[in-house]
Amino acid sequence: MNAEHHVDHTARITASWALVGIPLGYGLFNAIKAAAQLFA
Amino acid sequence: MSALSFLDREHTIAPPGYSRWLIPPAALAIHLCIGQAYATSVYKIALVEHFGASLTSVGYIFSVAIVMLGVSAALFGTWVDRVGPRKTMFTAACCWASGFLVAALGIQSGQLWLVYLGYGFIGGIGLGLGYISPVSTLIKWFPDRPGLATGMAIMGFGGGAMVASPLSQKLLVAYGGDTFGGDAVMKLFLTLAVIYFVFMMFGVFTVKVPPPGWAPAGFDPSTIKSKKMVTSNHVSAANAIKTPQFWLLWTVLFCNVTAGIGILENAKPMLEDFFRDDSGNSTVAAATAAGFVGLLSLGNMTGRFAWSTTSDYLGRKMTYVMYLGGGMLLFFGVATIGETSTGLFVLLMVLIISYYGGGFATVPAYLRDLFGTFQVGAIHGRLLTAWSAAGIAGPLIINAILDAQGKEPGTLIAGDYRSPILIMVGILAVGFVANLLITPVSDGFHEKGAVVDAVDRHHKQDTGVEPEDIPIIEEELIAQRRLETDPDLRPN
Structure with a gap:
């Protein structure tokens, strides 16, 4: 029972973090791309 | 009203085994959206030209929003604690999205005051409610690491501007070309209203409050008391x-x-x-x-x-x-x-x-x-x-x-x-x-006296346990005892 819960939540946790992580990653990528001009 | 009862705090109690690691993404979903407030410089000049107003006049839109953030957070903070995170996040999403819609109407009709009212006043209330909505819930889910928990959420506010800035730039160019004007900003606001409302709903439906007496595995309350x-x-x-x-x-x-x-x-x-x-x-x-x-x-x-x-x-x-x-x-x-x-x-x-x-x-x-x-x-x-x-x-x-x-x-x-x-x-x-x-x-x-919130009151109805009788000082010890005796309460 607990193992089932665990498996379900692992998938849901991964999906949830991906949902917020993808836009955050997009923002991070653009900020790093802009910041890289400082060192070009 | 009963159609919205799923928003009530009592209906957001986490079932046994619910992972606390689902709460930070819910909080981030809200903060990533409202963080757009720091990306207004992308369309500031276009609004100045559209309204024929000064930079200062357009700058007031942001100022009103930040003032309303503080005012609404202060005025509605107790309500937020009473009704819980889900209803607050839902209200914040409605205010934030409708703020964009009213502001878009203001741009379309050439009425700057409608932009103040929409983005500044209504959106500002959404900012305030959204900002504080996940904080107490996160602290309750992470009694062992409150700094980590609130850091994860409030990081989203900083990240929100980083997302909104390049996204808005791309959308503005798509709607109005390289020399976009007020019409493109209006379309941007309509788009952002839809995107943000949908994204914030993920937070609304994911967030849950911990059941009474819940504590993370291995958490020793005595480390806090020391x-x-x-x-x-x-x-x-x-x-x-x-x-x-x-x-x-x-x-x-x-x-x-x-x-x-x-x-x-x-x-x-x-x-x-x-x-x-x-x-x-x-x-x-x-x-x-x-x-x-x-x-x-x-x-x-x-x-x-x-x-x-x-x-x-x-x-x-x-x-x-x-x-x-x-x-x-x-x-x-x-x-x-x-x-x-x-x-x-x-x-x-x-x-x-x-x-x-x-x-x-x-x-x-x-x-x-x-x-x-x-x-x-x-x-x-x-x-x-x-x-x-x-x-x-x-x-x-x-x-x-x-x-x-x-x-x-x-x-x-x-x-x-x-x-x-x-x-x-x-x-x-x-x-x-x-x-x-x-x-x-x-x-x-x-x-x-004993400190009882809506979750504990609901728990009393279910179990007959009288949380009011529990001295505060022993709450954590009781939580530990429940964890030891009730395997269903053990978190993953």
């Missing part, structure tokens, strides 16, 4: 504002934000003004200035997460000693040796901005340490009035002193910034002393 500056008692929001600790912390936040926001607003022109050749032309290339702004965004966001997480180990008071004491040294460095090298200037400024962001993210955990978890959301809401006040004071101080030099923008040099920066050192010194004066809240302000 820390001098961390209370195991509870203070109501009404009592909190009567304590000197609240106002000292208000001063700390006000000083940290005033110094940081004043610099943040002027960061790009400062870089250009600090490095001029003999003929008065800036030696900083446009690409370098853009890179600097990108690096500041990164410093702001990572500071929120990294410093707040560090505060779980360093202690909240010591962390603010670092923000304010370290900040004084960094500001002094900018004023005295900042002009010697671009690299040094950038390094000092990025550290300053990371402390500014860290100050926002660490303050909810500081409040939890001083006042307990009972109404920490409401107390946080009241404290955010310091942000609103600093949002006015910071830019005002810097701009007033620069204006007093009587020079045109683009002709300032490093020496012109020395006075306002040294004033910021003084402001940080005031915050530094205020932080040192913070001591544990005296017993007279602690709640005398």
Whole structure:
């Protein structure tokens, strides 16, 4: 029972973090791309 | 009304086995959306031209939104704690999205006041509610790591601008070409209203409050009780504002934000003004200035997460000693040796901005340490009035002193910034002393009876357990006992 819960939540946790992580990653990528001009 | 009963706090209690690691993404979903408030510069000029208004008049849209953030967080904080995170997030999403819609109507009809009303007033309420909505829930799910928990959420506010800025730029070009105008901004607002509403609904449907007595596996409440500056008692929001600790912390936040926001607003022109050749032309290339702004965004966001997480180990008071004491040294460095090298200037400024962001993210955990978890959301809401006040004071101080030099923008040099920066050192010194004066809240302000929230009342109906009979001091021990005896309550 607990193992089932665990498996379900692992998938849901991964999906949830991906949902917020993808836009955050997009923002991070653009900020790093802009910041890289400082060192070009 | 019953159709919306799924929003009630009582209906958001996590079932056994619900993972607490689902709560930070829910909080991030809200903060990533409302963080757009710091990406308004993308369309500012287009609005100036569309309305034929001054930069200051258009700038008021953002100012009204930030003032409403503080006002709504302060006024509705107790309501937020009572109704729970789901209803608050839902209300925040409605206000934030409808704010964009009303503002879009204002642009379409050429009525600037509708933009103030929409984005500034209605959207500002969404900002305030959204900002505080996940805080107390996160603190309850992460009693062992409150700094990490609030850092994860409030990092999203910094990250929201990083997402909204390039996204808005792309959408504006798609809607109006390279020389986009007000019509493109109107379409952008309509698009953002839909995107943000849908994204915030993910947070609404994911967030849950922990069941009564829940504690993370392996959590030892005695580790909290052994820390001098961390209370195991509870203070109501009404009592909190009567304590000197609240106002000292208000001063700390006000000083940290005033110094940081004043610099943040002027960061790009400062870089250009600090490095001029003999003929008065800036030696900083446009690409370098853009890179600097990108690096500041990164410093702001990572500071929120990294410093707040560090505060779980360093202690909240010591962390603010670092923000304010370290900040004084960094500001002094900018004023005295900042002009010697671009690299040094950038390094000092990025550290300053990371402390500014860290100050926002660490303050909810500081409040939890001083006042307990009972109404920490409401107390946080009241404290955010310091942000609103600093949002006015910071830019005002810097701009007033620069204006007093009587020079045109683009002709300032490093020496012109020395006075306002040294004033910021003084402001940080005031915050530094205020932080040192913070001591544990005296017993007279602690709640005398048992502290029961809506979740516990619901639990009583289900089980017949009388949480009112449980002395506060034993709550954590009872939680531990429940965990030991009830395998269903053990978290993953």
